[in-house]
Amino acid sequence: SNSFDLDSNPHRRLNILTGEWVLVSPHRTKRPWHGKVEDLAADNRPEYDPKCYLCPGNDRADGDVNPDYKESFVFKNDFSALLEDTPADSLNDDDLLVAKNERGICKVISFSPKHNLTLPELTVSEITAVVNLWQKEYNSLSENEWIKYIQIFENKGEIMGCSNPHPHGQIWSQSEVPMEIVKETERQKNYYAVHRASMLSAYLKLELKKNERVVFENEHFAVLVPFWAVWPYETMIISKRHVNSIKFFNMAEKQALAEAIKALTTKYDNLFETSFPYSAGMHQAPVNDGDHPEWHWHMHFYPPLLRSATVKKFMVGYEMLANPQRDITPEFAANRLKELATEHYKTTKP
Amino acid sequence: SNSFDLDSNPHRRLNILTGEWVLVSPHRTKRPWHGKVEDLAADNRPEYDPKCYLCPGNDRADGDVNPDYKESFVFKNDFSALLEDTPADSLNDDDLLVAKNERGICKVISFSPKHNLTLPELTVSEITAVVNLWQKEYNSLSENEWIKYIQIFENKGEIMGCSNPHPHGQIWSQSEVPMEIVKETERQKNYYAVHRASMLSAYLKLELKKNERVVFENEHFAVLVPFWAVWPYETMIISKRHVNSIKFFNMAEKQALAEAIKALTTKYDNLFETSFPYSAGMHQAPVNDGDHPEWHWHMHFYPPLLRSATVKKFMVGYEMLANPQRDITPEFAANRLKELATEHYKTTKP
Numbered sequence: 001s002n003s004f005d006l007d008s009n010p011h012r013r014l015n016i017l018t019g020e021w022v023l024v025s026p027h028r029t030k031r032p033w034h035g036k037v038e039d040l041a042a043d044n045r046p047e048y049d050p051k052c053y054l055c056p057g058n059d060r061a062d063g064d065v066n067p068d069y070k071e072s073f074v075f076k077n078d079f080s081a082l083l084e085d086t087p088a089d090s091l092n093d094d095d096l097l098v099a100k101n102e103r104g105i106c107k108v109i110s111f112s113p114k115h116n117l118t119l120p121e122l123t124v125s126e127i128t129a130v131v132n133l134w135q136k137e138y139n140s141l142s143e144n145e146w147i148k149y150i151q152i153f154e155n156k157g158e159i160m161g162c163s164n165p166h167p168h169g170q171i172w173s174q175s176e177v178p179m180e181i182v183k184e185t186e187r188q189k190n191y192y193a194v195h196r197a198s199m200l201s202a203y204l205k206l207e208l209k210k211n212e213r214v215v216f217e218n219e220h221f222a223v224l225v226p227f228w229a230v231w232p233y234e235t236m237i238i239s240k241r242h243v244n245s246i247k248f249f250n251m252a253e254k255q256a257l258a259e260a261i262k263a264l265t266t267k268y269d270n271l272f273e274t275s276f277p278y279s280a281g282m283h284q285a286p287v288n289d290g291d292h293p294e295w296h297w298h299m300h301f302y303p304p305l306l307r308s309a310t311v312k313k314f315m316v317g318y319e320m321l322a323n324p325q326r327d328i329t330p331e332f333a334a335n336r337l338k339e340l341a342t343e344h345y346k347t348t349k350p
Numbered sequence: 351s352n353s354f355d356l357d358s359n360p361h362r363r364l365n366i367l368t369g370e371w372v373l374v375s376p377h378r379t380k381r382p383w384h385g386k387v388e389d390l391a392a393d394n395r396p397e398y399d400p401k402c403y404l405c406p407g408n409d410r411a412d413g414d415v416n417p418d419y420k421e422s423f424v425f426k427n428d429f430s431a432l433l434e435d436t437p438a439d440s441l442n443d444d445d446l447l448v449a450k451n452e453r454g455i456c457k458v459i460s461f462s463p464k465h466n467l468t469l470p471e472l473t474v475s476e477i478t479a480v481v482n483l484w485q486k487e488y489n490s491l492s493e494n495e496w497i498k499y500i501q502i503f504e505n506k507g508e509i510m511g512c513s514n515p516h517p518h519g520q521i522w523s524q525s526e527v528p529m530e531i532v533k534e535t536e537r538q539k540n541y542y543a544v545h546r547a548s549m550l551s552a553y554l555k556l557e558l559k560k561n562e563r564v565v566f567e568n569e570h571f572a573v574l575v576p577f578w579a580v581w582p583y584e585t586m587i588i589s590k591r592h593v594n595s596i597k598f599f600n601m602a603e604k605q606a607l608a609e610a611i612k613a614l615t616t617k618y619d620n621l622f623e624t625s626f627p628y629s630a631g632m633h634q635a636p637v638n639d640g641d642h643p644e645w646h647w648h649m650h651f652y653p654p655l656l657r658s659a660t661v662k663k664f665m666v667g668y669e670m671l672a673n674p675q676r677d678i679t680p681e682f683a684a685n686r687l688k689e690l691a692t693e694h695y696k697t698t699k700p
């Protein structure tokens with residue numbers, strides 16, 4: 001039905017990947033804001049910081065010394081949330097207290113030797129080196145047969161809990177499939193069972209045809225605001241080819257992914273002329289877990305900002321207790337992101 | 351099994367209410383923190399603020415004037431996320447773009463005429479007046495047959511998106527059952543189908559017997575850190591009597607609930623000697639939706655602070671993309687809360 005008014009009526013939208021709904025209140029942007037205003041993080045870092053545990057040549061908490069690396073660099077997290085040698089054990093009291101040990105390997109990956117840069121400020125070839133390292137780590141971690149899932153992600157900005165501004169991401173790999181992946185597996189499996197095709201391929205085709213939420217596109221990837229986005233400027237990168245993990249990307253695809261990441265994160269920075277905070281990460285098939293022909297690689301970006309560089313969306317009472325809720329529509333967000341330049345504001349402003 | 355070591359091995363625990371898991375990394379508290387430190391909100395408000403839209407006698411955005419109220423006071427939210435007159439309509443494009451209009455009524459409830467107080471600083475009888483008003487609103491909102499769920503909640507503190515420090519909460523009622531309630535209904539229904547008894551009654555009995563996570567108890571309610579708590583100092587109030595909504599609480603229960611809320615929020619304030627931020631709210635059966643004998647009334651408290659008044663837990667990259675994760679154990683949190691006084695630090699310190 002074309003008469004359905006997504007622009008003005010409060011409504012709910014279905015996240016086809018998780019089966020969960022988001023409440024959309026388009027009229028609510030008129031609400032004035034008298035609440036919390038975030039501090040702007042200082043943006044005058046040196047290229048090298050002698051106290052940073054990610055800069056080349058510096059000491060780390062475990063006593064190691066970083067090599068004098070030139071591109072990206074990976075090492076085991078000195079404060080890993082998961083440990084490799086956790087014994088297999090479990091607890092079940094009447095199905096009321098249920099727990100199970102979990103093993104894992106957590107890594108940190110520095111995106112650049114330069115302390116003062118962020119992803120949008122790297123060249124496409126430097127970002128391609130990061131994508132290469134992600135792929136290499138994914139492949140080698142999955143050689144551990146007990147590892148069932150590998151989460152590659154980045155927390156960017158203080159407001160997203162990032163405690164070191166040196167450009168870096170993390171990889172947590174673990175012996176159990178985490179919740180979000182369980183949900184996305186189930187939905188994609190159901191679709192695949194009926195259609196013998198990827199759900200995200202069908203979705204992407206529809207989005208490219210409608211062209212209402214597409215933000216950026218190149219030969220191998222599309223960036224869009226998903227129809228069911230929860231965060232104000234949430235986006236998703238989807239591969240045009242249906243592959244279930246980063247393992248299958250060829251050189252052209254890795255370069256195209258680097259280009260898409262650069263374009264998207266540059267648009268983000270340009271939106272409020274600030275180093276745009278977000279948490280981002282890839283979703284892909286579980287490993288050492290049989291075939292997953294239903295799985296379609298994609299990458300989510302969850303940025304918290306709503307109105308400006310200092311006013312974020314709060315996912316609090318109603319959202320935590322009842323249902324995710326958003327104010328601006330995904331279509332509004334997509335339009336704003338689409339029209340922004342892919343030249344970084346720092347390079348175009350003196 | 352008693353040998354399962356919850357105190358030191360990374361493990362996952364099952365939330366029996368939602369069917370979702372939380373990852374617990376007890377050893378991770380040793381991690382140093384160099385990241386974001388929150389501002390302390392000023393705590394020197396006047397008893398009456400002429401610019402506050404919740405103070406007695408003041409103007410509101412819709413042109414109304416607040417009465418000169420003496421206890422608590424409720425009115426329709428001037429910036430409601432849901433509207434009463436939204437037309438019934440829906441959209442479905444190949445099961446890929448799925449949306450549905452949603453109706454609702456959103457209200458604001460002031461807990462006290464005094465601008466400078468918070469729940470723990472009210473008397474038990476003043477909090478009982480709030481509980482009475484919650485019950486009255488719950489009963490009258492459910493008279494609208496199209497309303498299927500009523501979410502009563504409070505966002506406390508700037509860090510929880512609260513834009514006015516005047517003590518207040520909200521009530522969002524709506525034509526669809528929100529996600530968290532769908533999950534909790536399903537799990538409680540499954541348990542009830544097998545046991546013909548309330549899952550939370552069985553859980554509460556086990557917790558009271560073990561006495562490892564109980565924080566406070568009176569004749570009608572228990573406050574505990576749930577076995578599967580996600581937030582560092584998350585708690586839950588459970589009614590000892592199995593009733594499915596606030597509608598069924600008698601006078602003694604309403605007073606006991608007020609006492610439990612006062613005790614818990616006072617302990618929270620005492621923990622870091624700060625006005626402790628949280629989002630809290632009741633979960634109860636859907637309304638105008640047939641019998642729900644499986645449902646057991648409870649109230650969740652989700653506070654963000656982890657280490658101090660200014661360092662919170664960040665639910666970011668891994669948590670958003672993969673799985674909720676916590677550092678300190680629920681048992682550690684329960685012990686700390688249990689040993690704290692139920693006298694407010696402001697009244698005991700000069």
Ligand SMILES: O=P(O)(O)O[C@H]1O[C@H](CO)[C@@H](O)[C@H](O)[C@H]1O
Pocket residue numbers: 313314315316317318319325505510511512513
């Ligand atoms: O309605 P308020 O208090 O202005 O807004 C606050 O609570 C709402 C319900 O949890 C959230 O949607 C908002 O993000 C938050 O700022």
Ligand SMILES: O=P(O)(O)O[C@H]1O[C@H](CO)[C@@H](O)[C@H](O)[C@H]1O
Pocket residue numbers: 155160161162163663664665666667668669675
């Ligand atoms: O590992 P880091 O960067 O110290 O920590 C950050 O990311 C983690 C993974 O999302 C979170 O659990 C932490 O709360 C956050 O501060």
